[in-house]
Amino acid sequence: MKSKPKQVAKKSPWAAAILNVLILGAGYLYVGKRKTFAYLLLAGQLLCFVGWYVLGWAALTTRSSNLYILLASLVLNFAFAYDAYHEAKQ
Numbered sequence: 001m002k003s004k005p006k007q008v009a010k011k012s013p014w015a016a017a018i019l020n021v022l023i024l025g026a027g028y029l030y031v032g033k034r035k036t037f038a039y040l041l042l043a044g045q046l047l048c049f050v051g052w053y054v055l056g057w058a059a060l061t062t063r064s065s066n067l068y069i070l071l072a073s074l075v076l077n078f079a080f081a082y083d084a085y086h087e088a089k090q
Helices: 013-022 026-031 035-055 063-089
Strands: none
Touching: 013 026, 013 063, 026 035, 026 063
């Protein structure tokens, strides 16, 4: 008697992208791909948040560095969202 093959539920590319914007790595975990990469992203984001809250804005010396960090974070978030979108689409 043959067993039926498991059907894999198709994941929403938009959900993966949005999850990766909100929490780096969450989109990868949702899709079920690149899990090690996702856990590393989550750990890195956790460390960043801890640094921001423990050290506070006083650790950053100028307004231009604050703007640079904000822009860099946005670029990274959307880059990972784009990647998660395409991973889920495959």
